[in-house]
Amino acid sequence: xxxxxxxxxxxxxxxxxxxxxxxxxxxxxxxxxxxxxxxxxxxxxxxxxxxxxxxxxxxxxxxxxxxxxxxxxxxxxxxxxxxxxxxxxxxxxxxxxxxxxxxxxxxxxxxxxxxxxxxxxxxxxxxxxxxxxxxxxxxxxxxxxxxxxxxxxxxxxxxxxxxxxxxxxxxxxxxxxxxxxxxxxxxxxxxxxxxxxxxxxxxxxxxxxxxxxxxxxxxxxxxxxxxxxxxxxxxxxxxxxxxxxxxxxxxxxxxxxxxxxxxxxxxxxxxxxxxxxxxxxxxxxxxxxxxxxxxxxxxxxxxxxxxxxxxxxxxxxxxxxxxxxxxx
Ligand SMILES: Cc1cc2nc3c(=O)[nH]c(=O)nc-3n(C[C@H](O)[C@H](O)[C@H](O)COP(=O)(O)OP(=O)(O)OC[C@H]3O[C@@H](n4cnc5c(N)ncnc54)[C@H](O)[C@@H]3O)c2cc1C
Numbered sequence: 001x002x003x004x005x006x007x008x009x010x011x012x013x014x015x016x017x018x019x020x021x022x023x024x025x026x027x028x029x030x031x032x033x034x035x036x037x038x039x040x041x042x043x044x045x046x047x048x049x050x051x052x053x054x055x056x057x058x059x060x061x062x063x064x065x066x067x068x069x070x071x072x073x074x075x076x077x078x079x080x081x082x083x084x085x086x087x088x089x090x091x092x093x094x095x096x097x098x099x100x101x102x103x104x105x106x107x108x109x110x111x112x113x114x115x116x117x118x119x120x121x122x123x124x125x126x127x128x129x130x131x132x133x134x135x136x137x138x139x140x141x142x143x144x145x146x147x148x149x150x151x152x153x154x155x156x157x158x159x160x161x162x163x164x165x166x167x168x169x170x171x172x173x174x175x176x177x178x179x180x181x182x183x184x185x186x187x188x189x190x191x192x193x194x195x196x197x198x199x200x201x202x203x204x205x206x207x208x209x210x211x212x213x214x215x216x217x218x219x220x221x222x223x224x225x226x227x228x229x230x231x232x233x234x235x236x237x238x239x240x241x242x243x244x245x246x247x248x249x250x251x252x253x254x255x256x257x258x259x260x261x262x263x264x265x266x267x268x269x270x271x272x273x274x275x276x277x278x279x280x281x282x283x284x285x286x287x288x289x290x291x292x293x294x295x296x297x298x299x300x301x302x303x304x305x306x307x308x309x310x311x312x313x314x315x316x317x318x319x320x321x322x323x324x325x326x327x328x
Contacts, residue, residue, distance in 0.1 A: 040078035047090040051176055051205065054091050058201045059178045061087045067203060068092075069112050070146035072139070073155040097150070097205065102127050105211050106172075111150025111204040115162075119144060128209045130169060130239055133221040134161040140229045150204040153189070156196045156261070159231045161221065163190060164262035168237045168254035172208040177201045190261035214241035214250060218324025220317045223256070224309050226300060232257050233301045236313035238321040240277060246326065248272045253285065253318060258293035258310050265289045277322040286315030 048054035058065055066085035068074055069092065077083040091097060097112035100121050107128050109118060115135055118124060125132040138144055138152070138161045152162040153173065166173070166186035173189050175182045175198055184197060191197050198204065223235035235256035241249050251269040256262045268288045275281045295306035 038079045040075075041081055041084040043078075043085055044087045045090065046087065047093055049093060051094055051096050051203065054089055054094065054203050055176055055178045055201070057087070057089045058203060061089070063200045065089055065200075067154075069148040069151035070114065070143075071151075072143045072147040073151060073157075091203065099206075100124050102211070105213065106208040107211060109149055109207050109209065111153075111206055112148050113150075115144040115147045115149065115152070116141070118149060127211045128169070130165050130219040130221060130237060131162075131209065133219060134165040134237065137161045137221065137223050137225075137232065137235070149207060153207065154196060154198065154204055156190055156192075156194050157231065158190075158193050158259060158261050159233075159235065159257040160262075161223070161232070161235060161256065164235055164237050164254050164256040165221070166207065166209075167262040167264045168239065168252045169210055170252075170264075171210070174205045174208070175199075175202040176205040177203070181205065187264065192260045212239065212241060212250065216243070216325050216328045217241040217250075218321045218326070218328060220320030220324065222313050222317050222320065224313065234258055234295070234306050234309035234313055236310070236317040238314070238317035240272070240318065240321045240325050242277075242322075242325045246276050248275055248277050248322075251318075253289055253314060255289055255293055255310050255314055258290075258295040258306055260294075263289075263293055265292060268292070272318075277318065279319065282318045282322065283311075283315045285318060286311045286313075289314045 046057055048057055064086035066074060066088055068088045068090050091112055094112060097110045099110040100113060101108045102123055107124055115138055119132055119135040139147065149162060152160055153166060156163060171186045173184050173186065175184065189196050219239035221237045223232035225232045237254050239252045243249050251272045253269045254262060254264040268285050272281060272285055290307050290310035293307065293310050295303045297303040
């Protein structure tokens, strides 16, 4: 969804995020006598009872409306007046957006499914293990209780874990508007820091996560942040499959926090095919992925340090995924 009302520049993404989540996680820090008032601009509120109603409201209010799901990203942005939607359209009471269904070669998850629901779903964890591994790093139990899959993807923070998982696995996103449904690959959906290819009249309806059916497959998600629960400085995700001889038959690798969107490296991963994923080959892949990334620097970490983390974490994720595949 376009973000015309987000007044911070894209390059200031990390600083903006620090500020927003500082206020979100430390409400006492804004209640002192000298603290600035943190209160959203006035807005109209509508609760949609169905997806059709949500789409109708979006069509009517267009650019001046924002969907609200868990509110874990939107509410802090509004409280800081970085976003001033004239309308909030609440999609929390739409049952059709809350489901997890494993069907054939994909796990379909409704956009308004809470992150904690996904985290606790054993079948989802068995079929798409990268999701539970990624979710363990998303904020805190409290934020995952409210935060939704669709909200995280639509918010499109380049350091966020679920967008990286979607990018690495090649998830397919279904967007709904009054004009019908549109399917986008994750790579087409994320268009920049906190911006996506979704139109202002579209609601994310569901996400299709490909299931790898190979018997010997493994995945891993890892990251470095200032404190556990903080957004990652750099994150890495990998998934591999091995044949009976231990040779790699399929590989996927990605990095978060080192570009305007989460990055996948299909060409780097393809070079691992046919190898036994020896440590040297894995480190070479980590180096190549880091070389292709475009990290920026900020008060948390320099660009050089982020690139170093990218090398280390990409190789670490690949090794962990390989070891799980070997043990499968
Ligand atoms: C203290 C704290 C720590 C956090 N740490 C992390 C972290 O480590 N990693 C991480 O990834 N996130 C983190 N977050 C952010 C947050 O948990 C997620 O980004 C959040 O879950 C977004 O989901 P939501 O349902 O709350 O979305 P909302 O805040 O309701 O919405 C976010 C955006 O998505 C749009 N949107 C929501 N649903 C849809 C839909 N179905 N279709 C189209 N657009 C939609 C909204 O209009 C809005 O623009 C943290 C948040 C807090 C408060």
